[in-house]
Amino acid sequence: MINVILTEPAPDIVEGLKSLLGVTDGIELIGLPQDGLEAAQMAIQMQPDVLLVHENLPAADGYEVCRLVKMAAPEVGCILLTAGQRSLIANEAMIAGANAVLPPLSDAKAVIETIQACAGRREIRQTEAYGAVTDPTKMPITVGLISAKDGVGKTTLAVNLAVLLAKQFPGSVVLADMYAQLGDVSLMLNMGVPPGSLVDLAPYADELDIQLVNSHLYTHSSSLRALSGSTGLEPVPLNALSVPYLALLLGILRRNYRFTLYDLPSTLWDGGLYILSRCQLILVVTNLFELTTIRDTNSLLRIIIDGGYVSQTNVKLLVNRTSSKDRFSISDLEEATNMKVEFSLPNDTETAIASANRGEPFMNRSS
Numbered sequence: 001m002i003n004v005i006l007t008e009p010a011p012d013i014v015e016g017l018k019s020l021l022g023v024t025d026g027i028e029l030i031g032l033p034q035d036g037l038e039a040a041q042m043a044i045q046m047q048p049d050v051l052l053v054h055e056n057l058p059a060a061d062g063y064e065v066c067r068l069v070k071m072a073a074p075e076v077g078c079i080l081l082t083a084g085q086r087s088l089i090a091n092e093a094m095i096a097g098a099n100a101v102l103p104p105l106s107d108a109k110a111v112i113e114t115i116q117a118c119a120g121r122r123e124i125r126q127t128e129a130y131g132a133v134t135d136p137t138k139m140p141i142t143v144g145l146i147s148a149k150d151g152v153g154k155t156t157l158a159v160n161l162a163v164l165l166a167k168q169f170p171g172s173v174v175l176a177d178m179y180a181q182l183g184d185v186s187l188m189l190n191m192g193v194p195p196g197s198l199v200d201l202a203p204y205a206d207e208l209d210i211q212l213v214n215s216h217l218y219t220h221s222s223s224l225r226a227l228s229g230s231t232g233l234e235p236v237p238l239n240a241l242s243v244p245y246l247a248l249l250l251g252i253l254r255r256n257y258r259f260t261l262y263d264l265p266s267t268l269w270d271g272g273l274y275i276l277s278r279c280q281l282i283l284v285v286t287n288l289f290e291l292t293t294i295r296d297t298n299s300l301l302r303i304i305i306d307g308g309y310v311s312q313t314n315v316k317l318l319v320n321r322t323s324s325k326d327r328f329s330i331s332d333l334e335e336a337t338n339m340k341v342e343f344s345l346p347n348d349t350e351t352a353i354a355s356a357n358r359g360e361p362f363m364n365r366s367s
Helices: 011-022 036-046 062-072 086-096 108-119 122-126 128-134 154-168 198-207 210-214 243-256 270-277 291-306 330-337 349-358
Strands: 002-007 027-031 050-054 077-081 100-102 141-147 173-177 225-227 259-263 281-286 315-322 341-346
Touching: 002 011, 002 036, 002 108, 011 027, 011 108, 027 036, 036 050, 036 062, 050 062, 050 108, 062 077, 062 086, 077 108, 100 108, 141 154, 141 270, 141 291, 154 173, 154 259, 154 281, 154 315, 154 349, 173 243, 198 210, 198 243, 210 243, 243 259, 243 270, 281 291, 291 315, 291 330, 315 330, 330 341
Parallel strands: 002 027, 002 050, 050 077, 077 100, 141 259, 141 281, 173 225, 173 259, 281 315, 315 341
Antiparallel strands: none
């Protein structure tokens, strides 16, 4: 049932609206305030679904009523009744907080449809999208993993982090391999022939939707959904993955999955930088084996942070494969990059290689 409060200074128009609302299924008139101040008070106290308020009222005009109600009872839908040209007062009405504008003598269909549209505002609270933007436990999180050099174990980390999250949040995690050529995510997840890939989807950017994207995703036993980089042997230039295409893909994945992880190549291009700019968390993976890796890691950080692509607060430095045989220390890396190392993982080459060769992430083990 849609509860409505109506205020209108002309008695004949009030009677007409009362009669209309009284015979319309699903709508109940619960209040008839006599002036603007009373209209605002009743709306705030009674919390109707919709307030129909005329622009010209004693005590407080319709614009002030809308402003007061929107401040104190934002879920109440406000419809401003005005005899003027709607195009001329629409801007003022929107600034005041009105959700719609109607002439008092509108036809019955327009009145009912506008009331129903404004009343639907409360239903938005029940949608997944509302929870995704208001509930911290449901807000989508985008994670990018990147390294300045290959061979530091970044893809192994990406795959196992994704699997770990998928086991904790079933059906809510997707991993995208951003390598248009020579990506290893499909191998590490033992996909066989993937159902589709990042490259395969690119030509369909104009018609991209969740159904099309899901049809290209592989489902792992952990519940992880994964998008392979490429299923073909032909080399694909990175610029084939355009920013508009990646923006659409990222938006679709963020809207439908709680966690989206991107395994990014060390080669920087516009699309990769765009993905990084949209990540809430960026893991820059490195190691302490050699000076060139530390130097290149610092260069990568300077490009993405000092270049203004990402905020330093979103970037976390992760040292992988640490051991007593490392040539350099964590403090050396911190001094070189002027950044704190947030995470360090010990070297376990045997486990990592065996896991990759079997196509079974070690985080998917039951024990």
